[in-house]
Amino acid sequence: MTPFTNVATYDYVIVGAGIIGLTISRELKLRDPDTRIAVLEKEPMPAYHASGRNSGVLHAGFYYTANSLKARFTRDGNRMLRDYCEKYGLDMNRCGKLIVAADEEELRGLEELKRRGDTNGVELHWVDEVEAMAIDPNAKTFRKALYSPTTVTVDPQQVCETLWRENERNGVHFYLDTPFVDFVDGHVHACGGELTLRCGYLINAAGLYADKIAQALGFGRSYTIIPFKGLYLKYAKNKTDIRTNIYPVPNLGNPFLGVHFTKTVDGGIKIGPTAIPALWRENYKGFSRFRLSEFLTILFYEAKLVLTNSFGFRRLAIEEMKKYFRSNFIRLSQKLARGVDPEGFGEFGRPGIRAQLLHKDTLELVQDFVIEGDHRSMHVLNAVSPAFTCSMPFARYVVDEVEEKRRVVKEEDLL
Ligand SMILES: Cc1cc2nc3c(=O)[nH]c(=O)nc-3n(C[C@H](O)[C@H](O)[C@H](O)COP(=O)(O)OP(=O)(O)OC[C@H]3O[C@@H](n4cnc5c(N)ncnc54)[C@H](O)[C@@H]3O)c2cc1C
Numbered sequence: 327m328t329p330f331t332n333v334a335t336y337d338y339v340i341v342g343a344g345i346i347g348l349t350i351s352r353e354l355k356l357r358d359p360d361t362r363i364a365v366l367e368k369e370p371m372p373a374y375h376a377s378g379r380n381s382g383v384l385h386a387g388f389y390y391t392a393n394s395l396k397a398r399f400t401r402d403g404n405r406m407l408r409d410y411c412e413k414y415g416l417d418m419n420r421c422g423k424l425i426v427a428a429d430e431e432e433l434r435g436l437e438e439l440k441r442r443g444d445t446n447g448v449e450l451h452w453v454d455e456v457e458a459m460a461i462d463p464n465a466k467t468f469r470k471a472l473y474s475p476t477t478v479t480v481d482p483q484q485v486c487e488t489l490w491r492e493n494e495r496n497g498v499h500f501y502l503d504t505p506f507v508d509f510v511d512g513h514v515h516a517c518g519g520e521l522t523l524r525c526g527y528l529i530n531a532a533g534l535y536a537d538k539i540a541q542a543l544g545f546g547r548s549y550t551i552i553p554f555k556g557l558y559l560k561y562a563k564n565k566t567d568i569r570t571n572i573y574p575v576p577n578l579g580n581p582f583l584g585v586h587f588t589k590t591v592d593g594g595i596k597i598g599p600t601a602i603p604a605l606w607r608e609n610y611k612g613f614s615r616f617r618l619s620e621f622l623t624i625l626f627y628e629a630k631l632v633l634t635n636s637f638g639f640r641r642l643a644i645e646e647m648k649k650y651f652r653s654n655f656i657r658l659s660q661k662l663a664r665g666v667d668p669e670g671f672g673e674f675g676r677p678g679i680r681a682q683l684l685h686k687d688t689l690e691l692v693q694d695f696v697i698e699g700d701h702r703s704m705h706v707l708n709a710v711s712p713a714f715t716c717s718m719p720f721a722r723y724v725v726d727e728v729e730e731k732r733r734v735v736k737e738e739d740l741l
């Protein structure tokens with residue numbers, strides 16, 4: 327008798343129950359309701375990390391160059407998730423978004439965003455100062471602003487919970503508190519080796535640990551994840567002080583959008599997120615989840631980035647670290663809106679950490695999504711913002727790639 331005679335058998339094992347793992351398993355079930363799927367999640371619940379700790383903004387799709395996966399998926403993802411929220415009666419705040427300029431130079435930045443939006447087929451309108459104030463009386467801009475009517479906010483935890491339950495109803499097995507260990511000879515081992523599953527195909531959607539899992543299976547060797555921490559401050563004084571999402575013109579040289587006002591689904595207001603270089607992957611607070619080996623590797627790469635100043639890392643790191651000081655953080659938000667009381671901010675909210683991919687040779691932050699795999703496994707690397715918005719079309723793309731890799735091998739076997 328082989329040691330694995332009685333183990334459960336799955337066509338697919340997915341590692342990670344964030345929005346990416348959840349939408350991939352949903353997509354697989356939509357294509358074949360009989361396919362057997364297990365999702366392994368190391369935490370006691372899905373969406374414990376980035377998917378449940380983000381701004382909850384369904385972006386419209388004008389930040390990204392037309393040749394990128396992000397541009398392809400943001401516009402469609404926004405529509406698909408809005409439809410999904412409507413279908414299940416989930417909370418949505420359809421307040422839109424203003425992107426405001428501080429000066430002449432930023433106006434040129436807005437023009438670039440408008441060009442990208444037009445190329446990507448995204449609805450985006452120029453508004454003058456008076457029109458901007460009609461949308462949000464407190465918005466501050468230099469001459470003109472852009473208004474995006476299709477930007478909405480959702481409750482990311484509610485969306486993930488709904489996807490989780492839908493997957494369960496469709497027969498997907500969730501193994502919570504179950505850290506993946508390895509995938510050898512068609513068998514997945516988890517929970518320190520206590521659990522073994524027979525697995526036809528592995529999909530790695532492990533967020534902050536996706537690079538580690540990929541590398542153990544021979545993929546993603548050119549990359550490492552550098553975590554960036556996103557802090558938020560809640561504005562507790564008066565919900566009507568801000569009426570829409572208000573964003574600055576971002577530095578398009580890095581993947582972060584700058585401190586902005588988010589209108590949450592319940593009409594609340596928060597500022598953030600920061601993009602502070604973190605020192606280990608789940609470096610949320612104090613020394614919790616500290617891992618020495620991660621700390622040393624991340625320190626090594628961050629030191630390299632400081633020395634080479636790749637993508638202006640030194641300035642980025644200094645500017646971001648300053649946001650640990652509330653007064654500085656608040657001051658940045660005041661560039662976007664008047665009438666906001668600096669004393670009206672509460673404590674820092676629940677932080678989120680971006681699993682940002684760094685190319686180890688070029689020392690550049692990878693801006694677009696990356697997937698790598700073969701006929702046995704597929705690895706989702708760099709599912710950074712706005713991967714929440716993009717998740718449904720991105721899941722389609724991942725599943726198309728998986729099917730293609732498996733088809734090619736089947737055809738080769740027949741030859
Ligand atoms: C501060 C912040 C703000 C953001 N704002 C927005 C926004 O407004 N709009 C937007 O579209 N996007 C936003 N994003 C991006 C978005 O949240 C992420 O791109 C998305 O959630 C990534 O999903 P994921 O499933 O890849 O990762 P995750 O949500 O991190 O899920 C990965 C899962 O894998 C699990 N896992 C890891 N290792 C293992 C293992 N060994 N075994 C089993 N399980 C494992 C983890 O526990 C985790 O649950 C934001 C992100 C951050 C951090």
